[in-house]
Amino acid sequence: MKQRHLLLALAVGASAISLSACKKEPAEPVTTAAPAAAKGETADEFIARVNDEYRKFYPEINSAQWLSSTYINDDSQMLAAKANERYLTQLNGWIEQARKFEGQKMSPDTARAIQLLKLMTAMPAPKDPAKLAELTQIATKMEGMYGSGSYCTGEGAAKQCRQLGELEDVLRSSRDYDKQLDAWQGWHTIAQPMRKDYTRFAELVNEGAKEMGFADTGEMWRSGYDMTPVEIAAETDRLWGQVKPLYEQLHCYTRTKLEAQYGNDKGQVNGLLPAHLLGNMWQQDWGNLWDMLEPYKGVGNLDITSALEKEYQADYARELAKAGAAPSTEKLFAAERAAQLDVAKQMTERAQDFYTSLGMPKLPESYWSKTQFIKPLDRDVVCHASAWDMNMAGDVRTKMCIKPNEEDFTTIYHELGHIYYDLAYNKQPPLFQGGANDGFHEAIGDTMVLAMTPKYLNSIGMVGTPQQGNEALINSQMRMALAKVSFLPFGLMIDRWRWGVFDGSIKPDHYNQAWWELKAKYQGVGPATPRGEDFFDPGAKYHVPGNTPYTRYFLSHILQFQFYKGLCDASGYKGPLYDCTFYGNKVAGQKFWAMLEKGSSQPWQATLKELTGSDKADAGAVLEYFGPLQTWLKQQNEGKTCGWPAPAAASAAPKPSAGQQG
Ligand code: X8Z
Numbered sequence: 246m247k248q249r250h251l252l253l254a255l256a257v258g259a260s261a262i263s264l265s266a267c268k269k270e271p272a273e274p275v276t277t278a279a280p281a282a283a284k285g286e287t288a289d290e291f292i293a294r295v296n297d298e299y300r301k302f303y304p305e306i307n308s309a310q311w312l313s314s315t316y317i318n319d320d321s322q323m324l325a326a327k328a329n330e331r332y333l334t335q336l337n338g339w340i341e342q343a344r345k346f347e348g349q350k351m352s353p354d355t356a357r358a359i360q361l362l363k364l365m366t367a368m369p370a371p372k373d374p375a376k377l378a379e380l381t382q383i384a385t386k387m388e389g390m391y392g393s394g395s396y397c398t399g400e401g402a403a404k405q406c407r408q409l410g411e412l413e414d415v416l417r418s419s420r421d422y423d424k425q426l427d428a429w430q431g432w433h434t435i436a437q438p439m440r441k442d443y444t445r446f447a448e449l450v451n452e453g454a455k456e457m458g459f460a461d462t463g464e465m466w467r468s469g470y471d472m473t474p475v476e477i478a479a480e481t482d483r484l485w486g487q488v489k490p491l492y493e494q495l496h497c498y499t500r501t502k503l504e505a506q507y508g509n510d511k512g513q514v515n516g517l518l519p520a521h522l523l524g525n526m527w528q529q530d531w532g533n534l535w536d537m538l539e540p541y542k543g544v545g546n547l548d549i550t551s552a553l554e555k556e557y558q559a560d561y562a563r564e565l566a567k568a569g570a571a572p573s574t575e576k577l578f579a580a581e582r583a584a585q586l587d588v589a590k591q592m593t594e595r596a597q598d599f600y601t602s603l604g605m606p607k608l609p610e611s612y613w614s615k616t617q618f619i620k621p622l623d624r625d626v627v628c629h630a631s632a633w634d635m636n637m638a639g640d641v642r643t644k645m646c647i648k649p650n651e652e653d654f655t656t657i658y659h660e661l662g663h664i665y666y667d668l669a670y671n672k673q674p675p676l677f678q679g680g681a682n683d684g685f686h687e688a689i690g691d692t693m694v695l696a697m698t699p700k701y702l703n704s705i706g707m708v709g710t711p712q713q714g715n716e717a718l719i720n721s722q723m724r725m726a727l728a729k730v731s732f733l734p735f736g737l738m739i740d741r742w743r744w745g746v747f748d749g750s751i752k753p754d755h756y757n758q759a760w761w762e763l764k765a766k767y768q769g770v771g772p773a774t775p776r777g778e779d780f781f782d783p784g785a786k787y788h789v790p791g792n793t794p795y796t797r798y799f800l801s802h803i804l805q806f807q808f809y810k811g812l813c814d815a816s817g818y819k820g821p822l823y824d825c826t827f828y829g830n831k832v833a834g835q836k837f838w839a840m841l842e843k844g845s846s847q848p849w850q851a852t853l854k855e856l857t858g859s860d861k862a863d864a865g866a867v868l869e870y871f872g873p874l875q876t877w878l879k880q881q882n883e884g885k886t887c888g889w890p891a892p893a894a895a896s897a898a899p900k901p902s903a904g905q906q907g
């Protein structure tokens with residue numbers, strides 16, 4: 246109890262190492278077998294020792310986790326669990342030892358480091374070793390189930406099994422209602438068996454969080470924002486209120502187009518957008534509906550996916566030529582794989598070029614040899630994109646299953662944002678090697694994506710000469726809105742669900758009902774067929790079985806517009822915000838790098854102020870950026886009844902305590 250009060254009273258906290266990037270993190274330490282604390286050690290000496298020991302430990306745990314994510318099998322998972330166990334034991338020891346410094350005089354840096362130490366995991370584990378073992382086993386199992394998830398249809402010779410990537414391809418490209426429904430439902434079958442595991446998982450992490458002095462795991466997650474858990478929850482509500490009218494306009498326009506495509510009865514469900522028709526498994530990015538939603542057909546040449554596909558075809562033709570006349574099946578296959586790898590690397594080189602154009606360093610050689618660019622075919626891997634700092638000393642990698650399409654292209658820019666953040670703050674002591682908060686970590690690469698204007702895309706040969714005029718502008722704004730605006734309510738609803746699970750207001754026998762109520766409330770999205778409690782639809786989204794907090798992405802989608810505006814200003818740009826690219830501008834690059842170097846060494850508000858002049862998260866830049874589109878959407882939607890009915894339960898106010906009392 247005392248610890249919780251201390252924690253909140255200090256109102257310190259930012260995401261630390263393991264919470265900051267999108268990588269699998271170790272579970273919480275459990276045993277009390279702490280490494281010995283030196284007698285008479287001061288708080289400053291203690292933190293220096295923890296930094297030192299942590300740095301030594303770090304490569305081992307990362308190697309084990311890298312292996313278990315890129316070779317999912319029983320052996321790699323067992324080894325990862327063992328490495329975790331050793332690491333977690335040590336971490337628990339540090340947290341235990343830190344208690345003796347409570348209330349003592351220490352430097353502000355040491356006080357901050359101690360707070361960060363307590364928030365280093367998103368998976369607080371109970372102290373009971375048996376329960377810890379159970380928790381880590383469940384966590385490993387759920388992530389493995391997600392990574393190896395497969396939907397099989399047919400029997401005997403006609404049996405066909407498809408993994409997430411292939412099912413996503415259907416949603417991306419097919420406009421056949423039934424095929425899309427089958428792909429969407431098929432993927433969601435992989436999560437059904439997770440329901441029991443997740444229920445137990447939630448019980449166990451809550452026990453761990455309570456032992457650490459938090460009301461529940463959700464409150465612990467909300468404690469990493471240099472403000473109280475109550476304040477950050479209210480902040481996200483406020484920010485959502487700012488952008489909701491824009492989202493509602495985009496929703497209204499999209500519903501009209503879906504109805505035109507699929508008919509009034511199928512293009513909507515009680516005013517909600519049908520979950521399987523939005524081109525994305527989770528309805529978090531509607532960019533794949535470009536064929537349906539492009540405001541002015543063919544104006545502006547923004548078809549990045551086609552450009553990448555062409556690149557792939559050209560590369561494949563080159564590889565085939567190397568294989569000689571009448572190549573064997575093996576050679577044909579090898580040519581295909583070589584072309585896929587080539588294009589994935591070319592896409593990554595383009596992203597790297599953006600960063601180096603700002604004056605940032607090239608990625609080290611080891612990045613190129615150790616990264617997983619494309620999906621291996623001989624084993625299961627976790628395809629969900631992630632960025633890894635293996636040793637705090639330059640061994641950085643990304644893990645993706647890259648395909649030549651726009652979504653993956655921008656995801657590479659996103660992942661390199663994590664990597665450049667890692668490289669920039671590697672000079673900091675390990676406990677300060679994190680994002681200013683976790684939303685910052687997610688926003689770096691996306692800030693670059695905002696600077697991918699038609700002018701930039703043309704300059705790198707991706708699209709033709711940018712067209713001028715209002716129609717081209719609206720097309721370009723729509724392209725960005727389908728990725729960014731559609732995401733906003735999704736970024737919020739996932740943790741609204743988990744906060745409810747953790748604070749007990751969402752009970753296991755209502756997991757799915759609450760999920761769909763929140764999807765309806767925030768996103769205006771609904772399932773085309775009933776999704777009762779025999780399903781566990783939250784488990785079909787990586788971050789739930791992977792236990793990655795999600796509010797970071799909502800914050801990122803606000804912050805990245807503030808960063809973008811700040812960098813445009815720094816570059817000396819004058820003009821409408823949406824037209825700005827700081828590509829190639831070293832002054833902007835220097836300013837960005839200076840922010841990255843700070844890591845989590847100071848409250849994020851101070852870091853934000855240094856970059857943007859303001860210490861408050863604010864959606865003003867989002868609204869400024871999308872001004873022309875919002876006006877256009879209002880015109881398109883004129884005379885339509887926009888909005889959607891709120892589901893009864895989810896429209897109720899959140900449980901007053903919401904696990905947030907300090
Ligand atoms: O998980 C990610 C990244 C890794 S941190 C690929 N993102 C969220 C998601 O895919 O759900 C990026 C945007 C949102």
Ligand code: ZN
Nearest residue numbers: 267659663687
């Ligand atoms: Zn990320």
